[in-house]
């Protein structure tokens with residue numbers, strides 16, 4: 480079946496080397512970031528931040544902190560995906576702000592915050608648990624950005640093989656606010672793509688009727 484979403488899924492692969500002479504136009508970067516911004520998140524908290532690096536010197540410094548993977552320095556734009564820590568805590572006031580922004584009444588906001596605190600009681604008790612929860616959600620934004628990029632024939636590679644602490648230090652991150660979740664280089668391939676290898680659908684699905 481011909482379908483633009485599936486075409487993008489088929490176009491995407493984990494690109495290992497980008498063409499250093501090609502730069503993604505600003506409008507396309509905005510389109511990709513919008514796909515991240517529009518992604519779903521638990522309680523609509525949007526627990527992420529995207530840092531977009533085009534600076535060559537900084538990319539070169541980051542590459543050794545990502546197991547020397549050549550995608551880091553050869554890409555056009557390097558998206559550093561951060562997972563929120565402090566602003567998902569009720570005491571930050573952000574939870575209330577987000578709920579109010581959705582047009583929730585004061586009463587409904589109060590009720591939802593109670594639900595939030597109760598549902599997340601085992602998560603909100605440590606920054607480490609919060610990171611597990613929010614970084615999972617950043618992967619949804621990352622997936623949407625990769626598919627959006629592929630729809631424009633822009634390549635990407637999700638990268639998790641990195642030295643989290645050293646990158647956070649290099650980027651001067653306040654880790655009580657945000658922590659590194661995923662590194663996402665974007666650009667144009669400078670190699671033959673690898674073949675898409677997947678298990679058959681029957682093996683990974685089970686229908687219960």
Ligand SMILES: Cc1cc2nc3c(=O)[nH]c(=O)nc-3n(C[C@H](O)[C@H](O)[C@H](O)COP(=O)(O)O)c2cc1C
Nearest residue numbers: 491492493494495548636637638639640673675676
């Ligand atoms: C969470 C995550 C982390 C990954 N980390 C890396 C990485 O550090 N380096 C890399 O080259 N590919 C990385 N990949 C890409 C996978 O290796 C790749 O998606 C998988 O082998 C399937 O290949 P395909 O995406 O080309 O179809 C990562 C993928 C995911 C989802």
